[in-house]
Amino acid sequence: MAALRVPLVDLQAQYRSLKPEIMEAFGEVLDEMQLFLGPRTRAFEQQFASYCECLYGVGVSSGTDALVLALRACDIGPGDEVITVSNTFIATVEAIAMVGARPVFVDVDPITYLMDWRQLEGVLSEHTKAILPVHLYGHAAEMGPIMEFARAHDLRVIEDASQAHGATYNGRRVGSFGDVGCFSLYYSKNLGAFGEAGICTTNNEELAERLRMVRDHGSRVRYQHEVIGGNYRLDELQAAVLLLKMPYLEQWNQARQQHARFYTERLGDIVAQVPQFRPWATHVYCYYVVQVEGRDEFRMSLEHEGIGTNVHYPVPLHLQPACAKYGYTRGMLPVTEAASERIVSLPMYPELTAEQLELVVMTVQKALLAGAHQA
Numbered sequence: 001m002a003a004l005r006v007p008l009v010d011l012q013a014q015y016r017s018l019k020p021e022i023m024e025a026f027g028e029v030l031d032e033m034q035l036f037l038g039p040r041t042r043a044f045e046q047q048f049a050s051y052c053e054c055l056y057g058v059g060v061s062s063g064t065d066a067l068v069l070a071l072r073a074c075d076i077g078p079g080d081e082v083i084t085v086s087n088t089f090i091a092t093v094e095a096i097a098m099v100g101a102r103p104v105f106v107d108v109d110p111i112t113y114l115m116d117w118r119q120l121e122g123v124l125s126e127h128t129k130a131i132l133p134v135h136l137y138g139h140a141a142e143m144g145p146i147m148e149f150a151r152a153h154d155l156r157v158i159e160d161a162s163q164a165h166g167a168t169y170n171g172r173r174v175g176s177f178g179d180v181g182c183f184s185l186y187y188s189k190n191l192g193a194f195g196e197a198g199i200c201t202t203n204n205e206e207l208a209e210r211l212r213m214v215r216d217h218g219s220r221v222r223y224q225h226e227v228i229g230g231n232y233r234l235d236e237l238q239a240a241v242l243l244l245k246m247p248y249l250e251q252w253n254q255a256r257q258q259h260a261r262f263y264t265e266r267l268g269d270i271v272a273q274v275p276q277f278r279p280w281a282t283h284v285y286c287y288y289v290v291q292v293e294g295r296d297e298f299r300m301s302l303e304h305e306g307i308g309t310n311v312h313y314p315v316p317l318h319l320q321p322a323c324a325k326y327g328y329t330r331g332m333l334p335v336t337e338a339a340s341e342r343i344v345s346l347p348m349y350p351e352l353t354a355e356q357l358e359l360v361v362m363t364v365q366k367a368l369l370a371g372a373h374q375a
């Protein structure tokens, strides 16, 4: 098949726009040859943390590792339960499993696809230690009631903000509400490195210190290991790129919002559901997710016309073989399960051009009208 006319994400486009600066930054790091936890890592940590309205940032090796470190810093381990959602990337649950704890799922709001906090009470047990909400697709989870519930029951809160760099809840940035905010800096996220990277944010000095220790073999001073840690360091080449991209994050998010407005205006009456946002939230559209009937045929006809699509995510985690041991079966999270059969993500990245946006809209219209004609 021919190359896609509009890919789901175009990483080359962003690279081209910054190529000379990126090459120069790489060159500087290599000339200095301080490859881990150097000045660029520290500068990026500080800038990203203050962007998130947090005091501390701890750069790590990936978003998955950010979650693992956050859980470990909060002393969550075997015998503990962590309440989360099933419609997320597997990493959310992997991190819980990696520390030996058990994921407990609640269903989501059918409009926003985000954690339904009204269900927290029903799954609370004597083993519950933490809540792990996910700011899915770029929309903030409803942090007010989640934090209130956590405080009432003395639970930790760890935010998975891997798809929501810069999103806000009641005017405050995600990653600043819970004990620790966890961000992936994977290359296709709203802010991305050219390899693996992630960051934890927190306002708690003690947690920041523990995160830093666990990230680097449990030590503050080299060869003195106070706790068992590991190698979860952010490398300096990635930090250099992230530092360079950081000033663009706001304008990239605004471009995503503009593209989303265009899609929603043109597709609102055609697809079964466009992304919604709550008045208390800003949406930064890591993904632009619509619902359509006959999703799989719809995807095929778009793909045929050169428009990239994806499904985030086709099989909810509670129904994955990897999670069979937790004892969930189909029917237990009906909102999540129903959404997973109808959702589809359309091309979304800051550099989308007006022609590309128009082409996507026209192709979606054509696909759905043809579908309706057949039915």
Ligand SMILES: *Cc1c(COP(=O)(O)O)cnc(C)c1O
Residues within 6 Å of the ligand: 062, 063, 064, 065, 088, 089, 091, 092, 134, 160, 162, 163, 184, 185, 186, 197, 198
């Ligand atoms: C991308 C992502 C992660 C994992 O991040 P990596 O950097 O790929 O390890 C975790 N949670 C969510 C919701 C994500 O989208």
